[in-house]
Amino acid sequence: MNPAAQEPLDPRDRPARLTVGVVGAGRVGPALAAALRLAGHRPVAVSGVSDASVRRAATLLPDVPVVTPAEVLARAELVLLTVPDDALAALVQGLAETGAVRPGQLLLHTSGRYGTKVLDPALRAGALPLALHPAMTFTGTSVDVQRLAGCSFGVTAPEELRLAAEALVIEMGGEAEWIAEESRPLYHAALALGANHLVTLVAQSMELLRAAGVEAPDRMLGPLLGAALDNALRSGDAALTGPVARGDAGTVAAHVEVLREHAPAAVAGYLAMARTTADRALAHGMLKPEMAEDLLDVLADGDSLGDTRGGAGGGAR
Structure with a gap:
């Protein structure tokens, strides 16, 4: 390895093209590294534990060796930490305590929940912390790289690294949206509410349509949901x-x-969403209070008919 790569670098003096490593070959990391490769950066190492992770890395990052997390950090100037949110803090702490983190190394995580504070142990070891969360759902295939075009990234970075963070986002085809450290949990909750729950709602809707005899529920729902x-x-x-x-x-x-007769597991979700919809329709003057009374009684009765999983629900009352 080139000894010069070990020297601390001011981000403004860093070479335009970086060696890139990925810790955690889930659905996100290999796709981002592949996008960075298209921009001229050079993926040099990836870590992955499961067979699926190894296969994913081989597909999206061919010829890039699969090594340990410590070895990834030893080889790369820019390291993508793409592990589950709940594993991130322990990973960073462990890498810092074992001396794997090098001064001047760009350490980038993709968690929506966290800003850069979770990287403090690595910061104390001299790393340059970045939080770049792509607001996109990933499949673990090459289509993910294409979907990054125009994708918003929730970015949190120290002031002196904002230009570097924005440059990386642009090189991956995305657009930076700056999120304050203290706003990261709210930002992530908003995305989960919109995207993750949407998948549940759509899948449940397709199941109900099949039960109603619709042969192609996806074709029926596509134009409507779009x-x-x-x-x-x-x-x-x-x-x-x-x-x-x-x-x-x-x-x-x-x-x-x-x-309740044909899909009892769907009742709680229906009632919760109906109450929330009623709240918003009332607040915006679309649902008249006199029309809402009977509706809210129906929703309250729905909870009292035996399925308590819907919760108490504040409702619009």
Whole structure:
């Protein structure tokens, strides 16, 4: 290894092209490293434990050796820490305590939950901390690299590293959105609420449509959900439609009854989302208070009919 690579570097003096390492070959790390390779950087090492991780690394980062996390840090100037959120703090602490972190090394994690404070043990060892979270869902395949084009990254970085962070995001095809350290949990909760729960809702909706005899629920839902998403992004709550927003208590009661008979596991989620929708429709003047009374009674009755998993629910009352 070139001894010069061991010398601390001011980020402003760092060579334009970096050697890149990945600790944690899940769905995110190899895709980001592949995007950086397209920008001219050089992936040199990746760590992965499971067979799936090793296969993923071989597909997205061919000819890049799979080594231990410590060896990844020994070989790379820019290290991507792409492990689950709950494992990140212990990983950073362990790498710092064992002397794996080198002064001047760019250490970048992709957790949405954390800013740069979780990297403090590495910072004390001389590393340069960055938090770059791509607001994108990943499949672990080459399509992820293409999806990074235009993707927003939630970025937290020290003032002196903001230019470096923004440059890396741009090189991966993304756009930087600056998130304050203290706002990271709220930022991440918002994304999980929108994206992760959307998958659950769509999968559940497809199951119910199949049970209703629809042969191609994906084809039926595609245009509808695409239009709903587009309208919501453009107009927010003004895009609300359907029986809850209209105050059609009888229709909602029928929904709850048929779900309780054919898909009881879906009742709690339906009631919770219906109450939240009613709250927002009322707050924005779309649902009239006189129309809401019967609707809220139906939603309260739905909770009292035996399935308590929906919780107490604050509702709009």
